[in-house]
Amino acid sequence: MxxxxxxxxxxxxxxxxxxxxxxxxxxxxxxxxxxxxxxxxxxxxxxxxxxxxxxxxxxxxxxxxxxxxxxxxxxxxxxxxxxxxxxxxxxxxxxxxxxxxxxxxxxxxxxxxxxxxxxxxxxxxxxxxxxxxxxxxxxxxxxxxxxxxxxxxxxxxxxxxxxxxxxxxxxxxxxxxxxxxxxxxxxxxxxxxxxxxxxxxxxxxxxxxxxxxxxxxxxxxxxxxxxxxxxxxxxxxxxxxxxxxxxxxxxxxxxxxxxxxxxxxxxxxxxxxxxxxxxxxxxxxxxxxxxxxxxxxxxxxxxxxxxxxxxxxxxxxxxxxxxxxxxxxxxxxxxxxxxxRAAGLEAARRAIRVTGSLPGWNGSPPLVVELEATGNIAVGPTPWGLNPWASDAVRADGAEGEVDRVLERATGRGLIVVLRDAHRHASQRALTNALLTARPDTVVVEMGLPVWRPGSAVYLATYGAAAANAQAAAELLGLTPAA
CATH class of the missing domain: 3.20.20.300 (Glycoside hydrolase, family 3, N-terminal domain)
Known part of the structure; x- marks a missing residue:
């Protein structure tokens, strides 16, 4: 040769x-x-x-x-x-x-x-x-x-x-x-x-x-x-x-x-x-x-x-x-x-698992709090979370005083906490537990693997953080796209 x-x-x-x-x-x-x-x-x-x-x-x-x-x-x-x-x-x-x-x-x-x-x-x-x-x-x-x-x-x-x-x-x-x-x-x-x-x-x-x-x-x-x-x-x-x-x-x-x-x-x-x-x-x-x-x-x-x-x-x-x-x-x-593409949304809807009874929001949109979660190299900086479907959403990383700030902002309306692989992030678990102590009516949405879940909360597991998963969860939660 x-x-x-x-x-x-x-x-x-x-x-x-x-x-x-x-x-x-x-x-x-x-x-x-x-x-x-x-x-x-x-x-x-x-x-x-x-x-x-x-x-x-x-x-x-x-x-x-x-x-x-x-x-x-x-x-x-x-x-x-x-x-x-x-x-x-x-x-x-x-x-x-x-x-x-x-x-x-x-x-x-x-x-x-x-x-x-x-x-x-x-x-x-x-x-x-x-x-x-x-x-x-x-x-x-x-x-x-x-x-x-x-x-x-x-x-x-x-x-x-x-x-x-x-x-x-x-x-x-x-x-x-x-x-x-x-x-x-x-x-x-x-x-x-x-x-x-x-x-x-x-x-x-x-x-x-x-x-x-x-x-x-x-x-x-x-x-x-x-x-x-x-x-x-x-x-x-x-x-x-x-x-x-x-x-x-x-x-x-x-x-x-x-x-x-x-x-x-x-x-x-x-x-x-x-x-x-x-x-x-x-x-x-x-x-x-x-x-x-x-x-x-x-x-x-x-x-x-x-x-x-x-x-x-x-x-x-x-x-x-x-x-x-x-x-x-x-x-x-x-x-x-x-x-x-309808197959994707159908799969995302059918994948969601709900524990507890979903609340109504009494006319006031809930505050959506997305907790910081680092992605891995394979995933990269792909966007995730319910922000596109929430009229009021914030990101939180567990900084000092953050729980009080979130609770004040959520006064008089519902509160949704969005997690991603909380079993791998102690800060997510700590912040979630602190919010649940003050607000037991908090709804928890896990967009990674549902390995960890709080003892008492309305809980949604989406089994993923793709746009289809977010839309399926938003539909169940009665959220509408952000303006």
Missing amino acids: TGDEIARLARGTLLPSFPGPTAPGWLLDELERGLGGVTLFALTGNVPSPESLAALTAQMRKAGEAFVTIDEEGGDVTRLGGHATGSPYPGNAALGAVDDPELTRRVYRSMGAELAEVGVNLNFAPSVDVNTADDNPVIGTRSFGPDPELAARHAAAAVTGTQEAGVAACAKHFPGHGATVEDSHLGVPLVDADLDLLDRRELVPFRAAIEAGTRAVMTGHLNLPAITRGVPATLSPEAITGLLRERLGYRGVIVTDALDMEGASGAIGIPEASVRALIAGADLLCLGPNEHADTLRATLEAIAAAVRMGRLSPDRLAEAGERTRALKQWLAGHSPAVVD
Whole structure:
């Protein structure tokens, strides 16, 4: 195999990123030379509007046949217009709470249709992690739930719906990020599970996704000592080739989670992490949101050097090329579906769980207090809460004297406190309890996982903070859109 052939095969494995709403010259040149594709990110300005995104993907496709990938999970992790306004589709926790696989299929088919309309052909979703750790800092409402069989039902439905829209699904984060209490953006989370436990828990929804025909699987940067011996799964032949290929029989494309994450490249750098991921069996390498031309070139050089040194077989690159070609052929043979946003609102409405009797407001609008909650890196600064539906809303962070100020402002009218993952935020719990002591009629709305709840309060659990979840809660609470 010649050097040019190796370079083209290596280029075909890479998914760099770029800033802004138009493709830079270097990217168009690389696409003409066989670049695998790109990963789009809202925070880098790739998605200012659906119309802009459609123009961008059309521009790139003129340069070369490529994968246009994105993280569009619905719910809290959204990159289309929902990144600015909140998603019209609830996330997986809400879909799991409803537990209607056909509705999950409809929601994902509609999301896929919206992606196809703007030229995205590979969606890094669904997340099929079984969220068994309440303190999981990065999965949470992105999971269908803590029950492997429930997660499996909805993993299959999500894959089917996405691919009915002509967009390739990507089940993630293999072998499962749900039992961790660390974020792989910041380190290498530990999954303390032997093969027997993995078979009974983490791998159940991945098997279902594979049986449903998922065209891609994404690896997670996870340490499974019983399997990977301290190496992140993304860089482990035992995880990718041994577990995913051989044990689960998966034959489709394997994509890495972003290699700029600390869990993959913190100690070795992105070019070396890329080489190790290819050796382990990955086919496409997501480089990360800030990894542009320089990282691309350094990675290409590292891959070529690994081939020359005998570390990486040219046959491994050719194998990856065959899988990505097969996926492109599949994409060419599918037509998009029809957008069905009503499915999102239906799911959000059906997901809400209410404890106690909802009060009336006696003609005076209630004060809505949204308690500060930090999001994780995957979610980003997506808006959340009931503010768009409240004529009077404030944010609170538990500062000294805040309880008294809130109570004074709420004098003579109802009070609604909005939480997000209160089980992970002591300040939310303390402020809520203080307000309930003074105002037992306070209504509490939890827009994350309903793990913690106060002993005596009217309580709503939405199982997510998307715009659809907020609208469904606002309807039940009798709120009207803010002027």
